[in-house]
Amino acid sequence: MSVLTEKRIVLGVTGSIASYKAADLASKLTQLGAEVDVVLTAAAAQFITPLTFQSVTGRRAYVDADLWGNEGHVLHVRLGKEANLILVAPATANTLAKLAQGRADNLLTLAALTGTAPWVLAPAMDGDMYASPATQANLAQLAERGAHILGPQSGHLASGMTGVGRMVEPAEITAQVRYLLTRGGALAGRRVLVTAGGTQEAIDPVRAITNRSSGKQGYALAQAALDAGAEVTLVSGPTALAAPTGTNLRLVRSAEEMLAEVLEQAKDADALLMAAAVADFRPKASAAQKIKRAGGTPQIELVANPDILAAVTKTRSRKLKAIIGFAAESQDLLQNAQKKLKAKQVDMIVANDISASDAGFEVDTNQVVLVSKQGVQELPSMGKDEVARVVVERLGKFFY
Ligand code: CTP
8 A cells, every 4th residue: 555545636737837747746646646636727738738647647637628528427526525635736826816716717726616625736937927916915815724835946937037936846746745645644643753864973073983874764764654644753863865744853963962852852752763873982082173194093982872762761751652772783683682672671673684685774675573572573675665664553553
């Protein structure tokens, strides 16, 4: 099952050059499992054909002529009522004006007015049209009524000028839609705290001790928890990754910074997924200035970092129903995981063998064993996002 399976989206496409990007958007939403009913306005059909959308959604794409066709039921009512979300991308100034005023003179605006689903609008137009008081007033009114307005962004415009008016990129619109349509999931209302990435322990202003953690597993966990409807705070060490849309991202660098942030965020969390690869040791002192080669080979004395999981379990609130630790092992996986489960007093350990080529640091796959009081569950090698989904599913069980 995909994350947007059984979600119906009416994707309204209006007459802007950005309508060609709507095909990519329709494809991305379809790939997430959504049923995407595309409705083109007459102006949009000048830029792009219904066939393009049908090819990527595998479903009929509609134009105004279909309004009076014989679809069995009144088409605009069916489209509007069955939709979980009405998305208009690109949304022209004209269509925004119609939506603001409740005008319904084409299939798209009729369907939008009929349904009770939330509206997500991604404006695209010339910069001056966007800046005009009329458009601004329409957008303000739509936002006040609860519509989600995405963008527009600034950049190159079709007129050749640079300004605000570009449609938000399809990947970003897809991420926003994913967030909005998953709010009612099994973990709705739960606060899930996730840590990710490796920490950096400063030697001097340019050098640090760190590890090869990419943060991929932790970021995938954040996305999986969001997909399950949770409110997610992600405490992350430095990574090259973008946080999933909807995450409350708290960036940290060192283990000590991570400790402080995690203790703060854990106060009102319902669950902690401690996937970060925390450095166990840090230089006793970090040099204020860059260490020069001419000074000879430095001797770096290390001291132990605090154990973040231990600090959380010590001050554990009753609200915190599940603490899940991660263990990266290069030998005796199961025994070490069992030991950590007890020693760290956590509810579950997700253990992986980092000596395997398809598990652990830097790769996209992982092979893990879930160890808890309830027993041991070995999972086959799978994508880190898949592992994340299984872990979050198990997490759900701690709340019942
Ligand atoms: N962890 C932590 N604070 C640390 C080190 C680790 O909270 N200073 C957490 C990790 O985020 C992970 C779990 O403890 O969830 C296990 O991490 P791991 O590095 O496998 O365990 P260590 O306790 O460091 O044991 P060792 O490195 O000796 O195997």
